[in-house]
Amino acid sequence: xxxxxxxxxxxxxxxxxxxxxxxxxxxxxxxxxxxxxxxxxxxxxxxxxxxxxxxxxxxxxxxxxxxxxxxxxxxxxxxxxxxxxxxxxxxxxxxxxxxxxxxxxxxxxxxxxxxxxxxxxxxxxxxxxxxxxxxxxxxxxxxxxxxxxxxxxxxxxxxxxxxxxxxxxxxxxxxxxxxxxxxxxxxxxxxxxxxxxxxxxxxxxxxxxxxxxxxxxxxxxxxxxxxxxxxxxxxxxxxxxxxxxxxxxxxxxxxxxxxxxxxxxxxxxxxxxxxxxxxxxxxxxxxxxxxxxxxxxxxxxxxxxxxxxxxxxxxxxxxxxxxxxxxxxxxxxxxxxxxxxxxxxxxxxxxxxxxxxxxxxxxxxxxxxxxxxxxxxxxxxxxxxxxxxxxxxxxxxxxxxxxxxxxxxxxxxxxxxxxxxxxxxxxxxxxxxxxxxxxxxxxxxxxxxxxxxxxxxxxxxxxxxxxxxxxxxxxxxxxxxxxxxxxxxxxxxxxxxxxxxxxxxxxxxxxxxxxxxxxxxxxxxxxxxxxxxxxxxxxxxxxxxxxxxxxxxxxxxxxxxxxxxxxxxxxxxxxxxxxxxxxxxxxxxxxxxxxxxxxxxxxxxxxxxxxxxxxxxxxxxxxxxxxxxxxxxxxxxxxxxxxx
Numbered sequence: 161x162x163x164x165x166x167x168x169x170x171x172x173x174x175x176x177x178x179x180x181x182x183x184x185x186x187x188x189x190x191x192x193x194x195x196x197x198x199x200x201x202x203x204x205x206x207x208x209x210x211x212x213x214x215x216x217x218x219x220x221x222x223x224x225x226x227x228x229x230x231x232x233x234x235x236x237x238x239x240x241x242x243x244x245x246x247x248x249x250x251x252x253x254x255x256x257x258x259x260x261x262x263x264x265x266x267x268x269x270x271x272x273x274x275x276x277x278x279x280x281x282x283x284x285x286x287x288x289x290x291x292x293x294x295x296x297x298x299x300x301x302x303x304x305x306x307x308x309x310x311x312x313x314x315x316x317x318x319x320x321x322x323x324x325x326x327x328x329x330x331x332x333x334x335x336x337x338x339x340x341x342x343x344x345x346x347x348x349x350x351x352x353x354x355x356x357x358x359x360x361x362x363x364x365x366x367x368x369x370x371x372x373x374x375x376x377x378x379x380x381x382x383x384x385x386x387x388x389x390x391x392x393x394x395x396x397x398x399x400x401x402x403x404x405x406x407x408x409x410x411x412x413x414x415x416x417x418x419x420x421x422x423x424x425x426x427x428x429x430x431x432x433x434x435x436x437x438x439x440x441x442x443x444x445x446x447x448x449x450x451x452x453x454x455x456x457x458x459x460x461x462x463x464x465x466x467x468x469x470x471x472x473x474x475x476x477x478x479x480x481x482x483x484x485x486x487x488x489x490x491x492x493x494x495x496x497x498x499x500x501x502x503x504x505x506x507x508x509x510x511x512x513x514x515x516x517x518x519x520x521x522x523x524x525x526x527x528x529x530x531x532x533x534x535x536x537x538x539x540x541x542x543x544x545x546x547x548x549x550x551x552x553x554x555x556x557x558x559x560x561x562x563x564x565x566x567x568x569x570x571x572x573x574x575x576x577x578x579x580x581x582x583x584x585x586x587x588x589x590x591x592x593x594x595x596x597x598x599x600x601x602x603x604x605x606x607x608x609x610x611x612x613x614x615x616x617x618x619x620x621x622x623x624x625x626x627x628x629x630x631x632x633x634x635x636x637x638x639x640x641x642x643x644x645x646x647x648x649x650x651x652x653x654x655x656x657x658x659x660x661x662x663x664x665x666x667x668x669x670x671x672x673x674x675x676x677x678x679x680x681x682x683x684x685x686x687x688x689x690x691x692x693x694x695x696x697x698x699x700x701x702x703x704x705x706x707x708x709x710x711x712x713x714x715x716x717x718x719x720x721x722x723x724x725x726x727x728x729x730x731x732x733x734x735x736x737x738x739x740x741x742x743x744x745x746x747x748x749x750x751x752x753x754x755x756x757x758x759x760x761x762x763x764x765x766x767x768x769x770x771x772x773x774x775x776x777x778x779x780x781x782x783x784x785x786x787x788x789x790x791x792x793x794x795x796x797x798x799x800x801x802x803x804x
Contacts, residue, residue: 192253198234201227206258207268210278212250216585219247219280220272222265226256243478247280266513266520270496282489283476290320290471291327292500293389295382300375301347301368302382304334310499318389320461320500321469333425334388335359337396338381339366348375391464397426441465442502446490447547448483448509449554455481457490458550460542462502470546472553484509491517501525507533508543566718568610574719579706581664581689585609589666589693589726590677592622592633593734600625602637603734606662607726618657619737628770631676634667638680646684665690666723668730670705693727701727751775754800756793764788765797776801 203225210219223229233248259265273281294307298314306327310317321327335342343357351371359365366373404419445460455475461468477486488511495501501521514531521529534540576584587607594600602620606613625632645658665688667673674692681688692705701724704711713720751762768786769775783794
C-alpha cells in the first residue's frame with residue numbers, strides 16, 4: 161500500500177527510507193517555527209514524531225487527523241497530564257508521515273516505537289520469546305522438535321509455553337511413548353544409508369531411517385502425538401496402565417517399572433495443564449498493576465481451554481497513567497513481536513482503541529481476534545486472579561527495581577553531578593590495545609541510561625599509526641568515528657552506524673588521552689564533554705580526570721561501580737578484537753622475516769626498543785646487548801634493515 165509523505169516546509173531537506181518503504185522528510189532545524197508549522201498540518205491519518213533540543217526522538221504517536229492531534233500538545237488550555245506537559249517543554253521540532261488509514265498509522269507507530277524506543281512513550285522493558293513444540297507434518301516422516309519461531313511452513317505448532325525445560329521434558333516423553341525420530345536425516349531419500357542411531361537401540365525410535373516401519377504406520381504414531389499435545393491423555397494413560405499390569409502379572413517387573421515411570425510422567429504433564437473452561441479456545445488474560453513510574457502486566461496463556469503458563473512484563477510509565485492506557489501500549493508492543501496471537505484477549509479494563517486494535521490483531525493473525533472485558537462469572541475471576549498476581553509481582557520486585565535503577569540511571573545521575581553536567585543519556589568509552597606495538601586496535605563501547613548498548617559497539621583496526629603510539633592511535637579512532645558521524649548527519653542517515661553522538665566521552669587514561677580527544681573535537685568543531693578514567697598503580701579505577709583536575713569518586717558509590725564496569729568493558733572489547741585478529745593469523749612482525757630471530761628474540765627486541773624505528777636505528781653493539789641476542793643475530797638484524 162502506497163504512502164504519501166507530507167512535512168512542514170523548509171528550504172533545505174533530505175529524503176531517506178524507513179521500514180516498509182515508508183518515506184519521511186527530515187529537515188534542518190535552524191528555522192523551525194512550531195506555531196507556523198502547526199498551521200500547515202494536514203487533516204489526514206498518520207504518525208507524528210517529536211524531537212528534542214538534541215534532535216533525539218522523544219515521542220511517537222498516531223492520529224486520525226494529524227492537524228487536530230498535534231495541535232493539542234501546544235494548546236495551553238488543555239489538561240494534558242504531567243507526562244505530556246513535561247514532554248512539550250522539550251519539543252523543538254516535529255515531523256510526520258501521512259498514511260492511507262488509521263490502521264496503517266497504527267502499524268507504522270508500532271514499528272517506529274520499537275526502532276527508536278522514545279523516552280516519553282510507555283515502554284515494554286522485556287523482550288521475551290517463548291518456545292513452541294513443532295511437529296514437522298510437512299515431512300514424510302515428521303519429527304517433534306522445540307522451535308522459537310512460528311513459521312508458515314505447513315508444520316503444526318503447539319504453545320507457546322513459558323518454560324523451555326518443560327517443553328524439552330515433554331518432547332523426551334513423546335519420544336519414549338511414541339518412538340518417533342529425532343534425527344535430521346532426509347527421509348525417505350536417505351533410508352538405509354547410515355546405521356540406526358542410539359535411540360533405536362534404547363527403544364525410543366522405530367528407525368524409519370532403515371525402513372523398519374512404513375510411512376503409514378509412522379503416520380499413526382504422529383497422529384497420536386498430536387492428540388497428546390492437544391491434551392487428550394486418557395487413551396495413553398489407559399494403555400500404559402494396561403501394559404504395566406500385564407508386565408506385572410507376567411513377572412516382568414523391570415518392564416512394569418518402566419511403564420509405571422511413563423505413566424507418572426504423563427500424569428505430571430496432565431496436571432500442569434489446569435482446566436480453566438470447557439470451550440477449548442485459545443485466549444490470553446491480561447491485567448496490570450501500576451506504581452508511580454513502573455507497572456507490571458500479568459499474562460495468563462490459555463491454550464485449548466487449559467492454562468499452560470503465565471508470565472509478567474515490566475513497563476516504564478509516567479505518573480498518573482491509566483491502566484487502560486498501559487494495556488493499550490502493552491498490546492501494541494507485545495503482539496507486534498510475538499509469533500502467535502490467540503483468538504481472544506481478556507482485559508482488566510477497556511482500551512480506547514479497541515476496535516482498531518481488533519482489526520490490527522485480526523490482520524496479523526489471519527483470523528478473528530476479539531478484545532473482551534469480562535464483568536461476571538469465571539472469566540472475571542480469572543482476570544482478577546491475573547491482577548492479583550501482577551500486584552504481588554510489583555510489590556515483591558519494587559525493591560529489586562529500585563536497586564537496579566540505582567545501578568544504572570542513579571549511577572549516571574551521580575556521574576553527571578560529579579562533572580557538573582545537566583543530563584547524561586549516552587556515554588561512549590574508548591580504549592587501545594596492541595601487542596608490543598603490533599596491530600593496534602581501538603574499541604568503542606556505548607552505555608545508554610547506565611546499560612550497555614552492544615549493538616552500537618564499534619571496533620577499529622589502526623591503519624595510519626606504526627608502533628606502540630597510544631595517543632596517535634586514539635587520535636585516529638576518534639577522528640574516524642566523528643568524521644564518519646558528521647558525514648552521516650549531513651546525509652541525514654538517522655539509522656547510520658555513527659549518527660548518534662554521546663553526551664559524554666570517557667577515555668581510558670588521564671590528562672594525555674583527554675587532551676587528544678579535546679583536540680580532535682576542536683578540529684571538528686564539536687562540543688562534547690570529555691573525561692578520563694584514571695587508574696592507580698594496580699590498574700584499578702581511581703577517579704575521573706575532567707577540566708584539568710582529577711575528581712575523586714567514593715569507592716562505595718554506584719557511580720564508581722558503573723565507571724569501573726565501563727572501563728573494564730572497553731578494555732575487554734579491545735582485547736577481544738585483538739585476540740580475534742591474532743587468532744586469524746593477521747598479526748605478523750617484520751622481525752619474523754629475519755634469519756635467527758624467533759619469537760623469544762623478537763619479544764626481547766620489542767621490550768628493549770619499543771618500536772621498529774628504534775630497532776632500525778640501533779647499532780650492532782646495541783642489538784647484541786639485548787637479552788638472548790648474540791653477535792650473529794645482532795648483525796643479521798642490522799644488515800636486514802640496512803641492506804641496499
